[in-house]
Amino acid sequence: EDQVTQSPEALRLQEGESSSLNCSYTVSGLRGLFWYRQDPGKGPEFLFTLYSAGEEKEKERLKATLTKKESFLHITAPKPEDSATYLCASQAGGATNKLIFGTGTLLAVQP
């Protein structure tokens, strides 16, 4: 069964304290691995898509990486405005193009 597991469930960082969020996935025929940011009361907002092992993408203080079993979201020198829930999702092959989501990591960055 296709599954996505994120860890930790919650993470509290001091401003400037770098860290990484983990996303482990088991999926048949991975088509893409997605990262989203979700702020309270809002819908998920697209961050990155990774398609193959070894791929990396960066946006400001965020960098996403992908292996055959895991993806990491590295946060470098975070700021309070980076506080949000970060969601990981896998997209399997097939006609539906549906995403399977992890339960997310709630990140709090304190000034």
Place this chain on the structure above:
Amino acid sequence: NAGVTQTPKFRILKIGQSMTLQCTQDMNHNYMYWYRQDPGMGLKLIYYSVGAGITDKGEVPNGYNVSRSTTEDFPLRLELAAPSQTSVYFCASLGEVYGYTFGSGTRLTVV
């Protein structure tokens, strides 16, 4: 360009009542999805559509119905609301570049 628009934002229903959650997208996307998000459970797929006139069940379809008469609209119908349907509902459409675009959600409480 409005993206994905959901209405209403909030709703309280009594047990046994019915309602329709509206979802409209203006990006001419063929694929559309309805997810529900419960605390600690991640996003679960309710129904999806690969184009006008074509819909299919996701992981948790019981108690819901959908229709897709146009490319733009993908309403979700709740018949005989139950407390277990208390959740936040997200509609999404799938594009080529940015993957899923989500609406801002409908927070539904069944009492």
